[in-house]
Amino acid sequence: MIISFENKVALVTGAASGLGLATAQAFAASGASVALADWNGDAVEAAAADLTAQGYKAIAIRCDVADDAQVEAMVAKTVETFGRLDAAYNNAGVQNVLAETADTTREDYDRVMGVNLRGEWSCMKFELQQMRKQGSGAIVNCSSLGGLVGGAERGIYHAAKHGVLGFTKSAALEYGTRGIRVNAICPGLIWTPMADQMVTEGQGDALKAMEKMIPMGRVGRPEEIANAVLWLCSDAASYVTGQSISVDGGFVMR
Numbered sequence: 212m213i214i215s216f217e218n219k220v221a222l223v224t225g226a227a228s229g230l231g232l233a234t235a236q237a238f239a240a241s242g243a244s245v246a247l248a249d250w251n252g253d254a255v256e257a258a259a260a261d262l263t264a265q266g267y268k269a270i271a272i273r274c275d276v277a278d279d280a281q282v283e284a285m286v287a288k289t290v291e292t293f294g295r296l297d298a299a300y301n302n303a304g305v306q307n308v309l310a311e312t313a314d315t316t317r318e319d320y321d322r323v324m325g326v327n328l329r330g331e332w333s334c335m336k337f338e339l340q341q342m343r344k345q346g347s348g349a350i351v352n353c354s355s356l357g358g359l360v361g362g363a364e365r366g367i368y369h370a371a372k373h374g375v376l377g378f379t380k381s382a383a384l385e386y387g388t389r390g391i392r393v394n395a396i397c398p399g400l401i402w403t404p405m406a407d408q409m410v411t412e413g414q415g416d417a418l419k420a421m422e423k424m425i426p427m428g429r430v431g432r433p434e435e436i437a438n439a440v441l442w443l444c445s446d447a448a449s450y451v452t453g454q455s456i457s458v459d460g461g462f463v464m465r
């Protein structure tokens with residue numbers, strides 16, 4: 212099975228780092244023209260410049276996915292530059308401040324939901340407007356193992372990631388007969404700057420304990436998420452929609 216995105220256009224949010232960066236690189240290497248979007252403008256410019264220096268077609272877009280107007284402009288810029296939108300990986304996300312539910316704040320709730328849930332909704336909304344016009348497209352939303360199970364002191368993050376699956380299934384139902392597939396990916400523990408940040412914030416022991424519970428005995432690599440996203444966006448997954456695919460070394464099987 213050869214997965215090629217020659218003559219296709221892909222959009223990745225949170226593309227300056229970690230899973231988004233690895234997925235943007237994989238789309239480019241598979242022949243796609245890639246729009247890399249991130250709220251970290253300098254980092255996303257550097258990521259796109261690195262791809263164009265290697266001869267790939269890429270643009271950088273500064274975008275905060277929590278801002279609808281910026282999301283609408285992000286999709287418009289992608290279409291204006293490359294002419295269409297075939298694949299979108301809605302990946303941008305943030306962690307909540309660790310706190311048991313009684314101690315969580317409205318501020319943190321709004322911050323995390325604004326990016327991890329409303330941001331996914333907003334990206335889907337504007338991507339689907341374009342894909343609906345084309346009568347084709349594939350979207351992958353980034354949930355988490357946190358979209359499938361609970362997490363003490365992580366309720367806001369887990370609630371948002373559960374919500375992503377609800378939007379994914381609902382949109383899959385709406386667009387199944389119109390050439391558009393919508394799926395979600397549920398990464399387990401993957402080594403990225405987000406995981407580094409958790410170690411910096413004193414969660415290193417918790418991550419080590421979590422690693423011991425992974426049936427495959429190791430943390431995942433960003434490319435392993437990218438491979439699954441590319442497969443879901445490709446014609447090789449032409450009969451797959453509304454699914455949440457766990458890429459977690461078997462973690463949620465317990």
Ligand SMILES: NC(=O)c1ccc[n+]([C@@H]2O[C@H](COP(=O)([O-])OP(=O)(O)OC[C@H]3O[C@@H](n4cnc5c(N)ncnc54)[C@H](O)[C@@H]3O)[C@@H](O)[C@H]2O)c1
Binds near residue numbers: 225230231398401
């Ligand atoms: N790393 C893991 O173990 C893991 C596990 C499960 C799910 N996830 C999910 O995968 C996704 C990517 O995580 P990662 O580990 O690569 O994290 P990361 O912190 O390395 O990368 C996240 C990227 O998203 C960008 N971003 C954050 N908020 C944004 C916003 N409002 N608008 C635009 N860009 C924004 C950041 O600037 C960064 O470049 C997230 O949705 C995360 O919840 C990660």
